[in-house]
Amino acid sequence: MRVLTVNAGSSSLKLRLLGPNDEVERSTDAEPGVDLEEVLRAWPAPEAVGHRVVHGGTRFTEPIVIDTGVRKELEDLTALAPLHQPKSLAGLDAVTAQLPEVPAVACFDTAFHTTIPQAAATYAVPGEWRERYAIRRYGFHGLSHAWCSARVARFTGARRIVTAHLGAGASLAAVLDGRSVDTTMGFTPLEGLVMATRSGSVDPGLVLWLEEHEGLSPREVAETLEKRSGLAALAGKADMREVLAAAGRGDAGAVLALDVYVHRLAAGIASMAAAAGGIEALAFTGGVGEHTPEIRARAAERLAFLGLAVDPARNDTNEGEITAAGAAVRTLVVPAREDLEIARGTRAALR
Incomplete structure (x- = not known):
């Protein structure tokens, strides 16, 4: 399966097209203002798109196919990562607009750390805070x-x-x-x-x-x-x-x-x-x-x-x-x- 990977940063959109054996077929850092349609038109068509999403909260512990409901849930997590989540969503929306029929999957920077034990994940703050605001150590990268x-x-x-x-x-x-x-x-x-x-x-x-x-x-x-x-x-x-x-x-x-x-x-x-x-x-x-x-x-x-x-x-x-x-x-x-x-x-x- 040919997969287009999308990594949305603060000032660029890193795109890499991987072939069925993970060989790199195309790669670019799309700067602000680039014609994304023109870039993707010149590339072989992907069969799937994988997006790096910074925050998955406690809900998303593994990659998930993106639909309207998932997109809304990702947006609802913005309060937990106000500097990063909007960039992930902007990259998702920009690529989806060009490849609306290609299935898209969200892969989370937080997911790998959902296995850390409670002793490592828990802050010593009142339980009402931890429950109401989903306060815990999430981890990233x-x-x-x-x-x-x-x-x-x-x-x-x-x-x-x-x-x-x-x-x-x-x-x-x-x-x-x-x-x-x-x-x-x-x-x-x-x-x-x-x-x-x-x-x-x-x-x-x-x-x-x-x-x-x-x-x-x-x-x-x-x-x-x-x-x-x-x-x-x-x-x-x-x-x-x-x-x-x-x-x-x-x-x-x-x-x-x-x-x-x-x-x-x-x-x-x-x-x-x-x-x-x-x-x-x-x-x-x-x-x-x-x-x-x-x-x-x-x-x-x-x-x-x-x-x-x-x-x-x-x-x-x-x-x-x-x-x-x-x-x-x-x-x-x-x-x-x-x-x-x-x-x-x-x-x-x-x-």
């Missing part, structure tokens, strides 16, 4: 974590795996026997690691203090934590390549940014190892995870007590195993292929 962990399991036979999706957004997952048992993102994608422009976890008391003592509105605080924090706040640059270059020149802000980033990353990996009952393999994926050997090396150095070590020569890669000789834990670099996970889910839903 599930399509990437699912693909990456499955690849590592097939390659190494490992049961206890920690996956590190490091990009503009970043999260970790603890995977035990193919199931997510913990992750660093929570009710929103803001929790957890330091990211390009997101703060990651901060003391909630800080947020309340800023609102009360500085008179900042919830919107102002949210905008700042989402778009003007993280690496951008510490180094003045959101792109990890630029941060590394600046740190290499001795820029104090960039040096601090890297130290904070690696500190949070190593602590998070150790936490995920605890959630999985140990660690047999660590996998890096995503733009930073795949292309930044220094980050991988620094994280592994901090985690030597867990049995991690990377070989400097092998670490100079964007795919493959980078484990040092004698290390107890295997370390790998796995290219992100959310499109393949979307295609797999799409075919399964249509079967």
